[in-house]
Amino acid sequence: MSLHHIPFPQASELIARHTAPLEVVSLPHNEAQDHVLARDVLTHHAYPDVKKAAVDGFAISEEDRLNGVRHFTVQEQVGAGHRFSTTLTSGKAIHVMTGAEVPENSGFVVRVEDAVQEGDHIALSQEYGSQENICQPGEEAHGEDIALKAGTWLNWARMPLIHYLGATHLSVYRKPRVGIIVTGDELLESHSPHQRGKVRNTNQYTAQYILQAMGIPCTSYGMVQDSREQIATTIRLAMEECDVVLTSGGVSMGKYDFVKPIFQSLDVNLHFTRTAIRPGGPLLFASRGKQVLFGLPGYPSAFFTVMLVYVVPALKRIMGRPDHHPVEVDVELDNDMRSRQGHLVFNRANFDLVNGHWHARGGENQKSSHFIPFANADGLVIFPEDIGNAPRGTRLRGMPFALQLL
Ligand SMILES: Nc1nc2c(c(=O)[nH]1)N[C@H]1C(S)=C(S)[C@@H](COP(=O)(O)OP(=O)(O)OC[C@H]3O[C@@H](n4cnc5c(N)ncnc54)[C@H](O)[C@@H]3O)O[C@H]1N2
Numbered sequence: 001m002s003l004h005h006i007p008f009p010q011a012s013e014l015i016a017r018h019t020a021p022l023e024v025v026s027l028p029h030n031e032a033q034d035h036v037l038a039r040d041v042l043t044h045h046a047y048p049d050v051k052k053a054a055v056d057g058f059a060i061s062e063e064d065r066l067n068g069v070r071h072f073t074v075q076e077q078v079g080a081g082h083r084f085s086t087t088l089t090s091g092k093a094i095h096v097m098t099g100a101e102v103p104e105n106s107g108f109v110v111r112v113e114d115a116v117q118e119g120d121h122i123a124l125s126q127e128y129g130s131q132e133n134i135c136q137p138g139e140e141a142h143g144e145d146i147a148l149k150a151g152t153w154l155n156w157a158r159m160p161l162i163h164y165l166g167a168t169h170l171s172v173y174r175k176p177r178v179g180i181i182v183t184g185d186e187l188l189e190s191h192s193p194h195q196r197g198k199v200r201n202t203n204q205y206t207a208q209y210i211l212q213a214m215g216i217p218c219t220s221y222g223m224v225q226d227s228r229e230q231i232a233t234t235i236r237l238a239m240e241e242c243d244v245v246l247t248s249g250g251v252s253m254g255k256y257d258f259v260k261p262i263f264q265s266l267d268v269n270l271h272f273t274r275t276a277i278r279p280g281g282p283l284l285f286a287s288r289g290k291q292v293l294f295g296l297p298g299y300p301s302a303f304f305t306v307m308l309v310y311v312v313p314a315l316k317r318i319m320g321r322p323d324h325h326p327v328e329v330d331v332e333l334d335n336d337m338r339s340r341q342g343h344l345v346f347n348r349a350n351f352d353l354v355n356g357h358w359h360a361r362g363g364e365n366q367k368s369s370h371f372i373p374f375a376n377a378d379g380l381v382i383f384p385e386d387i388g389n390a391p392r393g394t395r396l397r398g399m400p401f402a403l404q405l406l
Pocket residue numbers: 182183184186187199200201202203204248249250251252253254257279280281282296297298299300302368
């Protein structure tokens with residue numbers, strides 16, 4: 001098969017075929033964040049484990065509820081985490097705080113603000129339903145329920161549940177070690193003053209910010225000059241230390257575009273060198289066992305696009321996530337947009353969510369060599385090969401940036 005102009009679905013499929021979750025490791029809970037569970041996490045007791053008050057109030061027996069008793073003597077006061085010491089007999093109430101255990105024969109808990117209290121007496125003015133304001137043992141979970149399924153990403157929103165369950169060690173897929181190498185004589189450190197004809201290193205940071213948002217550690221191998229030997233040495237070093245190696249620049253047709261011949265000379269399977277998308281057409285993808293290498297294009301907007309449409313899904317898969325595909329939404333164009341027929345084009349645009357529907361606007365400037373308009377966009381509108389110009393109102397698919405790293 002030609003390694004050139006692989007259509008997007010086939011390229012994505014090739015990447016998926018050559019990426020797989022890494023080995024399963026057991027990690028203490030304080031190191032588990034942003035890993036993907038390899039095994040279900042179970043509850044080891046019922047939630048709640050005992051019958052509990054759902055509000056601050058007074059527990060009354062079921063017998064008194066059925067008999068319509070309205071006046072009670074408060075026998076004791078019980079805080080959450082403590083246990084009552086009296087029994088709930090007729091005409092007696094127990095003052096319970098939210099979460100405190102209530103006696104088995106409790107019929108309901110009346111909220112403090114709904115009872116008229118005088119000394120240790122309370123009076124109720126209405127009837128209550130059976131078990132009102134009471135949480136039953138096991139109503140949230142039984143003894144061995146699945147609380148978190150294998151394949152779940154333990155992001156910041158899920159981590160609190162690990163503590164709720166008291167899980168101390170978790171079986172998760174090891175996170176990949178990712179290395180980024182940026183190449184090019186034209187590169188300046190990002191904090192350097194302007195120098196004629198040079199550009200500031202942006203792509204290293206694009207990779208770092210994306211990986212940071214995914215909770216994946218990233219090693220930077222620095223900026224390497226356009227020297228075949230230096231780039232090859234750095235890629236070999238990164239291959240010794242990383243599961244995923246990303247390079248930036250040097251993948252098109254220039255005299256100093258050394259990354260492709262280096263990939264060809266390495267002991268790896270080179271699966272493709274260009275895919276039929278814009279921006280970001282030039283892209284090398286190679287693998288060796290579970291290790292993968294991506295040679296990304298140098299233009300920052302091309303690099304950014306390739307990171308989102310190919311590399312992020314690959315990383316999600318390596319992390320063990322079942323939901324690894326780019327996150328697409330239906331989007332309506334709020335102005336005319338131009339595309340290039342014959343290519344699958346990812347057009348930058350501004351996205352708005354209006355009454356639950358995504359809209360895209362702007363997108364006048366689509367030059368790969370420009371980054372300011374790209375980085376001011378909020379997402380990519382996907383133009384299939386057969387669509388050239390699309391008038392306002394056209395409905396297409398889109399990829400809001402913010403949804404890609406969820
Ligand atoms: N004859 C051809 N020329 C080009 C083709 C082609 O098919 N035939 N493809 C074009 C396309 S499409 C792209 S995309 C670029 C990508 O090429 P490279 O990956 O070889 O990129 P470089 O030449 O190394 O860099 C291009 C340009 O990008 C800027 N750059 C590079 N690295 C960084 C970085 N780390 N941070 C910020 N900016 C960076 C810089 O301006 C480079 O000059 O090739 C076209 N050419």
